[in-house]
Amino acid sequence: xxxxxxxxxxxxxxxxxxxxxxxxxxxxxxxxxxxxxxxxxxxxxxxxxxxxxxxxxxxxxxxxxxxxxxxxxxxxxxxxxxxxxxxxxxxxxxxxxxxxxxxxxxxxxxxxxxxxxxxxxxxxxxxxxxxxxxxxxxxxxxxxxxxxxxxxxxxxxxxxxxxxxxxxxxxxxxxxxxxxxxxxxxxxxxxxxxxxxxxxxxxxxxxxxxxxxxxxxxxxxxxxxxxxxxxxxxxxxxxxxxxxxxxxxxxxxxxxxxxxxxxxxxxxxxxxxxxxxxxxxxxxxxxxxxxxxxxxxxxxxxxxxxxxxxxxxxxxxxxxxxxxxxxxxxxxxxxxxxxxxxxxxxxxxxxxxxxxxxxxxxxxxxxxxxxxxxxxxx
Numbered sequence: 001x002x003x004x005x006x007x008x009x010x011x012x013x014x015x016x017x018x019x020x021x022x023x024x025x026x027x028x029x030x031x032x033x034x035x036x037x038x039x040x041x042x043x044x045x046x047x048x049x050x051x052x053x054x055x056x057x058x059x060x061x062x063x064x065x066x067x068x069x070x071x072x073x074x075x076x077x078x079x080x081x082x083x084x085x086x087x088x089x090x091x092x093x094x095x096x097x098x099x100x101x102x103x104x105x106x107x108x109x110x111x112x113x114x115x116x117x118x119x120x121x122x123x124x125x126x127x128x129x130x131x132x133x134x135x136x137x138x139x140x141x142x143x144x145x146x147x148x149x150x151x152x153x154x155x156x157x158x159x160x161x162x163x164x165x166x167x168x169x170x171x172x173x174x175x176x177x178x179x180x181x182x183x184x185x186x187x188x189x190x191x192x193x194x195x196x197x198x199x200x201x202x203x204x205x206x207x208x209x210x211x212x213x214x215x216x217x218x219x220x221x222x223x224x225x226x227x228x229x230x231x232x233x234x235x236x237x238x239x240x241x242x243x244x245x246x247x248x249x250x251x252x253x254x255x256x257x258x259x260x261x262x263x264x265x266x267x268x269x270x271x272x273x274x275x276x277x278x279x280x281x282x283x284x285x286x287x288x289x290x291x292x293x294x295x296x297x298x299x300x301x302x303x304x305x306x307x308x309x310x311x312x313x314x315x316x317x318x319x320x321x322x323x324x325x326x327x328x329x330x331x332x333x334x335x336x337x338x339x340x341x342x343x344x345x346x347x348x349x350x351x352x353x354x355x356x357x358x359x360x361x362x363x364x365x366x367x368x369x370x371x372x373x374x375x376x377x378x
Contacts, residue, residue: 152296
């Protein structure tokens with residue numbers, strides 16, 4: 001199998017797996033217990049918290065562990081929902097956010113909040129000028145992802161964060177696709193909240209974090225969960241020590257290897273795109289590769305539905321886009337930037353990783369040639 005779907009998930013790094021192993025059956029204490037095994041587990045959790053914080057350039061006490069970015073996003077909006085409304089009742093998001101942002105804000109809309117969506121360019125970049133008009137003193141929260149999961153496009157979050165703060169609003173970014181792939185500096189960004197997932201950066205599934213500037217004690221809204229004091233009462237429940245340790249180790253590996261990984265994956269991507277253009281006159285790259293996270297290519301071959309390519313490419317793991325959207329429909333992201341229905345159904349995504357090899361590229365080229373011949377002759 002050739003795996004080219006790293007934006008959906010990444011394989012766990014072998015070093016991450018080794019770091020996690022002892023906490024399943026040897027050092028299995030509950031980190032909330034006061035005995036020796038509990039204290040050892042707590043030390044492992046706090047070491048991992050520091051590793052995540054170091055990669056994101058924030059304080060360790062500003063990291064709250066969750067099950068992933070989806071939970072982190074929901075936690076944020078549920079907190080707002082449970083808190084009595086004020087005159088600040090506008091929530092501003094980009095139109096191509098992950099569903100774990102768009103669906104919670106739709107819930108808020110049903111409870112009287114005004115939801116405003118920022119438009120995006122043809123390549124999927126949020127419009128800063130529109131943000132200047134739509135973010136007002138009535139805005140409570142602005143949420144714009146750091147990098148789009150389907151297109152890979154990097155968003156102008158620094159500028160939009162500044163606009164939000166100028167209007168007295170909080171700023172949140174879903175950084176699931178950014179952390180560990182590109183430099184991500186929370187101190188420089190100055191955002192109020194950020195969401196992360198370990199499995200997007202060679203860590204385990206089911207673990208992530210919510211960054212809260214100033215720490216969980218500075219949480220400004222009602223706390224949605226009850227029943228335990230873990231994570232400063234914000235996210236109660238017994239901590240998943242093996243996964244937290246794995247997340248920390250993945251962050252440590254990313255910090256040490258990010259520069260080389262970026263260079264390697266960018267070279268892979270450039271080589272692959274050259275092969276595409278040299279072999280096919282009608283291939284269309286949707287995203288601006290120079291303004292995207294390394295290795296993400298959203299593309300189409302006009303006239304050939306993506307489902308045909310995916311079904312015929314059984315040995316190559318590619319996707320139409322976000323795994324959360326389902327496999328056989330055009331996503332809200334593609335609907336925002338492509339208006340021709342015949343082209344929408346042709347879009348698919350390739351996302352390379354640090355283990356991707358150029359040896360597989362020619363196989364893909366020949367496969368597409370075969371699909372094109374068969375489809376055109378059908």
